[in-house]
Amino acid sequence: MSAPITQDVLTIPRKLPEGGRVNIVGLTREQLHDALIAAGTPERQAKMRVGQIWQWVYHWGVRDFAAMTNLAKDYRALLADRFEISLPEVVTRQVSADGTRKYLLRIAGGHEVEAVYIPEEGRGTLCVSSQVGCTLTCSFCHTGTQKLVRNLTPGEIVGQLMIARDDLDEWPTQGTPKNETRLISNMVLMGMGEPLYNFEGVRDAMKVVMDGEGLSLSRRRITLSTSGVVPEIARTAEEIGCLLAVSFHATTDEVRDRLVPINKRWNIQTLLDALREYPRLSNSERITFEYVMLDGVNDSDEDARRLVRLIRGIPAKINLIPFNEWPGAPYQRSSWERIESFADIVHKAGYASPIRTPRGEDIMAACGQLKSATERGRKSRAQIAAEAAG
Numbered sequence: 314m315s316a317p318i319t320q321d322v323l324t325i326p327r328k329l330p331e332g333g334r335v336n337i338v339g340l341t342r343e344q345l346h347d348a349l350i351a352a353g354t355p356e357r358q359a360k361m362r363v364g365q366i367w368q369w370v371y372h373w374g375v376r377d378f379a380a381m382t383n384l385a386k387d388y389r390a391l392l393a394d395r396f397e398i399s400l401p402e403v404v405t406r407q408v409s410a411d412g413t414r415k416y417l418l419r420i421a422g423g424h425e426v427e428a429v430y431i432p433e434e435g436r437g438t439l440c441v442s443s444q445v446g447c448t449l450t451c452s453f454c455h456t457g458t459q460k461l462v463r464n465l466t467p468g469e470i471v472g473q474l475m476i477a478r479d480d481l482d483e484w485p486t487q488g489t490p491k492n493e494t495r496l497i498s499n500m501v502l503m504g505m506g507e508p509l510y511n512f513e514g515v516r517d518a519m520k521v522v523m524d525g526e527g528l529s530l531s532r533r534r535i536t537l538s539t540s541g542v543v544p545e546i547a548r549t550a551e552e553i554g555c556l557l558a559v560s561f562h563a564t565t566d567e568v569r570d571r572l573v574p575i576n577k578r579w580n581i582q583t584l585l586d587a588l589r590e591y592p593r594l595s596n597s598e599r600i601t602f603e604y605v606m607l608d609g610v611n612d613s614d615e616d617a618r619r620l621v622r623l624i625r626g627i628p629a630k631i632n633l634i635p636f637n638e639w640p641g642a643p644y645q646r647s648s649w650e651r652i653e654s655f656a657d658i659v660h661k662a663g664y665a666s667p668i669r670t671p672r673g674e675d676i677m678a679a680c681g682q683l684k685s686a687t688e689r690g691r692k693s694r695a696q697i698a699a700e701a702a703g
């Protein structure tokens with residue numbers, strides 16, 4: 314028996330209790346505009362103030378209203394009284410032998426989430442979380458074993474990028490050329506959680522991240538990975554417009570039901586129909602199909618051939634992910650020969666089929682290994698095994 318698929322998650326209110334300060338981080342321009350007016354900013358000035366504050370916070374990385382020197386002193390005092398610029402707290406920062414950095418962050422309510430920075434030749438990718446834990450229970454994923462779930466607020470999602478920028482010392486200083494290569498050049502929503510079960514939170518966070526006068530990451534440098542929440546896929550194209558990756562992982566419904574249980578709700582055919590529309594709706598090139606290589610489960614040559622038949626007609630890249638083990642996991646990684654043989658078939662069918670090099674394994678930072686150590690509520694091994702067995 315598999316656990317039912319639920320979306321029973323909690324979102325904490327954006328505004329702090331009576332008398333508390335409103336956090337600016339994560340508000341969209343419209344929300345900031347309204348909040349400034351509510352705090353007494355004259356309506357005709359509000360748009361200009363939004364622009365000024367926005368630049369200080371998201372372009373220069375300033376955290377102190379007193380440093381916003383193009384605002385009048387008493388206005389700065391008013392802002393400091395009513396607002397704050399606050400980020401999740403960094404609990405630990407681990408640096409892997411390969412340069413990967415993993416941040417354990419504490420958010421409101423004492424929950425913890427992780428973000429991972431992966432440096433590569435000529436670019437760097439920040440992998441961010443969208444939820445604490447995940448309501449879904451993919452049987453090969455460590456995050457899926459974590460019981461407790463809540464949606465991250467837009468501020469907590471944007472905050473992950475700002476914290477990584479702090480750590481890498483990547484805020485511009487006066488005179489930095491605008492287009493120099495950035496350490497954090499790309500962002501992937503591939504950390505903890507199912508981003509499309511926190512659609513509004515993720516969308517508003519991406520609006521802030523993509524804004525050209527602030528953090529300024531282009532939508533083509535952001536990839537959202539979903540396990541297949543079909544009704545939100547078209548909305549992602551229309552309201553976010555970033556690149557899409559899908560956790561495909563199997564070529565028959567029977568196997569996918571076991572690996573990615575959301576498949577019981579929206580099966581392979583339904584998912585593929587939604588994916589076919591994505592490139593046109595989002596005006597982007599191709600979809601990334603993620604495929605975790607599990608020994609003896611989904612890694613045969615026949616699977617590879619079935620995969621290319623299934624996705625025919627969809628502009629795609631197939632990202633093969635060697636399974637990353639975690640304590641108690643009910644699977645093993647496929648052998649390198651198996652992965653290469655699979656990749657070869659996909660490649661000969663005309664698709665790019667990179668094998669994702671596991672990064673940061675020594676600090677448990679690789680795909681699917683994230684899980685807060687302090688969230689003790691954990692599904693039992695028996696439950697994971699039962700889910701894996703279908």
Ligand code: SAH
Binds near residue numbers: 451453636
């Ligand atoms: N919830 C979203 C995004 C987070 S997971 C999703 O499922 O798409 C990012 C990727 O890592 C997904 O493709 C996921 O299936 C994969 N993954 C999860 N656990 C893994 C593991 N132990 N080894 C390798 N990949 C894993």
Ligand code: SF4
Binds near residue numbers: 449450451457507
């Ligand atoms: Fe959730 Fe993604 Fe892990 Fe599945 S693979 S349990 S959807 S985080």
